[in-house]
Amino acid sequence: MHSDVSSRGDEKNRGAGEKLTGKKLTDAQLLHLITTEDPGEMRELFAAAGRVREVHYGKAVYFRGLIEFTSFCKNNCYYCGLRKGNAKIERYRLSPEEILACCRMGDTLGYKTFVLQGGEDPFFDDEKITGIVSAIKKEFPESALTLSLGERPRESYERFFRAGADRYLLRHETADPAHYGKMHPPEMSLAERKNCLRELKKIGFQVGAGFMTGSPFQTPGCLLQDLRFMEELQPEMIGIGPFIPQADTPFGSQSAGSLNLALRMVALARLAVPAALIPATTAMGTIAPDGRELALKAGANVVMPNLSPQNVRKLYALYDNKICTGDEAAACRFCIEGRIRSAGFEPLMCRGDWAGFTGRKTPPGNTLKK
Ligand code: SAM
Ligand code: SF4
Numbered sequence: 001m002h003s004d005v006s007s008r009g010d011e012k013n014r015g016a017g018e019k020l021t022g023k024k025l026t027d028a029q030l031l032h033l034i035t036t037e038d039p040g041e042m043r044e045l046f047a048a049a050g051r052v053r054e055v056h057y058g059k060a061v062y063f064r065g066l067i068e069f070t071s072f073c074k075n076n077c078y079y080c081g082l083r084k085g086n087a088k089i090e091r092y093r094l095s096p097e098e099i100l101a102c103c104r105m106g107d108t109l110g111y112k113t114f115v116l117q118g119g120e121d122p123f124f125d126d127e128k129i130t131g132i133v134s135a136i137k138k139e140f141p142e143s144a145l146t147l148s149l150g151e152r153p154r155e156s157y158e159r160f161f162r163a164g165a166d167r168y169l170l171r172h173e174t175a176d177p178a179h180y181g182k183m184h185p186p187e188m189s190l191a192e193r194k195n196c197l198r199e200l201k202k203i204g205f206q207v208g209a210g211f212m213t214g215s216p217f218q219t220p221g222c223l224l225q226d227l228r229f230m231e232e233l234q235p236e237m238i239g240i241g242p243f244i245p246q247a248d249t250p251f252g253s254q255s256a257g258s259l260n261l262a263l264r265m266v267a268l269a270r271l272a273v274p275a276a277l278i279p280a281t282t283a284m285g286t287i288a289p290d291g292r293e294l295a296l297k298a299g300a301n302v303v304m305p306n307l308s309p310q311n312v313r314k315l316y317a318l319y320d321n322k323i324c325t326g327d328e329a330a331a332c333r334f335c336i337e338g339r340i341r342s343a344g345f346e347p348l349m350c351r352g353d354w355a356g357f358t359g360r361k362t363p364p365g366n367t368l369k370k
């Protein structure tokens, strides 16, 4: 499929398509594309990524309803406002009933995927998570359920999968071990993060890896490693967004990542894993008013509007100035639909599985423990 991508382009961009798609780019080529600020080269890159996306997904943009269910976290990532060491934020947890109420609201608005995301909160042990997963799947059997709860033992992931969870988001954050060490305290490790991603894949989840762009200490070489890791892992989803400082973290006085770099990485991730689901992230919309629309034009094909109750939105403060914290779920749903249409894409409220999805199953050779 991938090899005929360039033949579908318009004449103007055909040269770029042939150069950038259908073959593995060298490290030197990738480093050039990671760093180029040349408007013509960036246009060609985004156009090539757009054509690859069209081969697999056409103009469709899928919706996910995001439920930020806990702002407690036992970790201390240096970049994140939810880190345990941040004494300034007010913490909250949603009850199972409140989570279900968010899903009901989402269902009324047409969502067919719910994403439960939170800090690594030991209060939500396996028992509680499986209970919530089962309750959501019982009430909304047609809908997909994505979890994003951080690192857990394989057994926990297996329990979540058996309870009905379909997908798991766990950004690897950076594929460069030295860079990982500068973004996290010593008790966290890239090897463990990667191990979790591999286990999740073996269990049968559609898996999302990903990284921030423009994070402190990041070099073009780090981003090259991110792309090579994506090629190796072949995740079904790739989450990419600019780093944005949060005042009460160790990185609070660092600068945010640039829009152009984030867009180039979305496009390069699309070329690296052609059929991946790639969101136009909230962080993109935070650093530029039209950041999400530009991400769609650079190869993204998913949006994740917020379904969390309005009274807790501001408290899920990963970074400063996050958009949509004052808006109702319905307002975001229709706002983003309008934005997608005006950018020339087709909003779709279906489950929006990965293009290669052939039903829930555990890959051969990997049995789930009873
Ligand atoms: N705790 C889970 C985890 O870390 O995988 C899920 C929630 S965590 C808040 C979701 C993502 O937010 C992280 O993977 C990270 O990439 C992103 N994030 C955290 N702090 C950020 C910041 N300052 N700027 C941009 N993205 C940030
Ligand atoms: Fe916790 Fe995730 Fe934030 Fe790290 S990124 S502090 S694990 S919520």
Ligand code: FES
Pocket: 305, 323, 324, 327, 331, 332, 333, 335, 336
């Ligand atoms: Fe939330 Fe526009 S998407 S208000």
